[in-house]
Amino acid sequence: MPRALLNLLYKRSFRYDPHGGFMLSSGKKSDVYIDVKKTLYNPEGMELAGRAFFERIKDEPVDGIGGLTLGADPIAYATALISKLNGKPVEVFVVRKEAKKHGTQRWIEGNLEPGARVVIVDDVVTTGASTVKAIERAREAGFEVLKVIVLVDRQEGGREAIERHCKMEAVYAKGDLLRLYEQDRGRLKEKKDKKEKREKKLNTS
Numbered sequence: 001m002p003r004a005l006l007n008l009l010y011k012r013s014f015r016y017d018p019h020g021g022f023m024l025s026s027g028k029k030s031d032v033y034i035d036v037k038k039t040l041y042n043p044e045g046m047e048l049a050g051r052a053f054f055e056r057i058k059d060e061p062v063d064g065i066g067g068l069t070l071g072a073d074p075i076a077y078a079t080a081l082i083s084k085l086n087g088k089p090v091e092v093f094v095v096r097k098e099a100k101k102h103g104t105q106r107w108i109e110g111n112l113e114p115g116a117r118v119v120i121v122d123d124v125v126t127t128g129a130s131t132v133k134a135i136e137r138a139r140e141a142g143f144e145v146l147k148v149i150v151l152v153d154r155q156e157g158g159r160e161a162i163e164r165h166c167k168m169e170a171v172y173a174k175g176d177l178l179r180l181y182e183q184d185r186g187r188l189k190e191k192k193d194k195k196e197k198r199e200k201k202l203n204t205s
Contacts, residue, residue, distance in 0.1 A: 002048060002051070002052045002171070004048055005039075005045070005048040005049060005052055005172075006172055006176060006180070007180075008039050008042070008044065008048065009034070009036070009045075009151075009152070009172065009177065010180045010181075012035075012038040012042065012045065013034050013035045013036050013037075013038045013039045014032070014033075014034055014177045014180075015032070015033040015034075015035070016033075016178075016181055017031055017033075018031045024126060026126045026127045026129070028126065028156070030154075030156075032174060032177070032178070034124055034152055034154070034174070034177065036123040036124050036151055037070075037123070040074040040075065040078075040123060040151075041074060046074055046077075046078045047078065047082075049074070049075055049078050049079075049151060050075075050077075050078030050079045050081060050082040051082050052151075052171050053078070053082075053121060053149055053171070054079050054082040054083055054086065056169060057079070057083075057090070057119055057149070058083070058086065058088055060119075060146060061117055061146075062090050062117055062118065062119050062146060063090060063116040063117045063118060064091040064092065064093050064112045064116050064117075064143070065079050065080060065090050065091075065092060065093075065118065065119045065121055066092050066095065066108075066110065066120070066121065066134075067095055067120045067121045067122050067130075067131065067134040068095045068097065068130045068131070068133055068134040068137075069094050069095065069096060069097060071122050071123040071124065072094070072095070072120070072121045072123070072134065073094060074123075075122075075123060076092045076094070076121055077092060079121070080092045091111050091112055091116075093108055093109065093110030093111075093112050093118065093138075093143075094108065094109040095107060095108055095133070095134045095137045095138065096108070096109065106141075107137045107140070108137060108138070108141050112141075113142075114141065114142025114143070115142060115143075115144065116142075116143050116144070117143070117144045117146055118138055118143045118145055118146065119146055119147055119148070119149060120134050120135055120138060120145055120147075120149075120166070121148070121149050121151075122148070123152065124150070124151065124152045124154060125150045125152070125153050125154060125158035125162065125168075125170070127156070127157060127158050128157070128158035128159065128160075128161035128162040129161070131148055131150070131158070131162050132161060132162060132165055135148065135162075135166050136165075145166050147167045147168065147169060148162055148166050148168040148169070149169045149170075149171070150168065150169070151170075151171050151172065152171070152172050152173070153168075153172070153173045153174065154174045155173050155174050155175060156174075
């Protein structure tokens, strides 16, 4: 597990509010909010993500990598760049949210032809609906979908929905970020306890 990327996700993208909670794009409310774009739009985060995803495809016969815009885009771009730097270049493709209104009127942008072997990527999976849509559009274009890789699995049923269509891997799960939160909270409590002990000792001396 790439620890540096996890730490950056925790620092930049993770929010926890057990009282008020957050409204997600899926319409669900959750005590955890993971704004992965805060990490992926950062140069360090983009490089780390590209390397993490490349490690998961480098030994497979992959022609292209992509998914539904916008969540998949920075991951696909970063992975393609890292793949080129490592001598195993893969093409990027983008699944549009709606078909192009002019020209070819296609759903997918890129250079891949039918028969291409592809990996679908996404930043965060909650219900899995956007990832499933990307799988369906890729197959309609004649691509062979080898697998799905997501950066963070929120562990709220998305994996099960996706795996009805294709196997899925996750670089991290929500639980990994919650463990960092608990560790942080433990360190803060320990620091607070030590401070209180010192103050108590000073007051009684």
